[in-house]
Amino acid sequence: MLKRIEVFNENSFDEKKVSNLLVHDSPYMKVINFNFKAGQELPVHSHDIEGQLSIAVLEGSGEFLGKDGSTLPAETGDVLISDISEPHGVRAKTDMRVLVTIAPPI
């Protein structure tokens, strides 16, 4: 069975907090869409477990955050790959939509 999720229509933006939509959760992967208003962020964090995640920027721009205050540009179409155990985060410069995929799911 194919499942289609219209991420741009099914999740909105919230002035008060990062708005998230669970796109998919299965034994194989977890997929979450986060929408950021300009200036909002997902603070740097990590989990001491096996696995990796990707963060794809669907719209807008900002920065990927890493350990010790490091940053990388996050433009539309950019993909960040990180171990789940590696510190990672996102900060939005403009309104920004990202898609996070975690495998195996946590």
Added chain:
Amino acid sequence: MLKRIEVFNENSFDEKKVSNLLVHDSPYMKVINFNFKAGQELPVHSHDIEGQLSIAVLEGSGEFLGKDGSTLPAETGDVLISDISEPHGVRAKTDMRVLVTIAPPI
């Protein structure tokens, strides 16, 4: 170690065939970017193995393809989830960029 891939800059379009870029391959997931010129397609196919895949439309529009000629709209920001064993494909109406994530990798 964080790895950033600039998908919009690192892969181009090819009038003769779908252009693909291996974004990431690990024991946890395989991530591939496909760029389609309008009219190009990834024909319906499936593999008889465990696992799932997501297809996220980064740019442009077209159709997700399923078994028996079925289609679903594929607009920018849409995500398709499919078992790897389920027939799936993509056809582009405009120039189109998609990101495919396969877990576990095949």
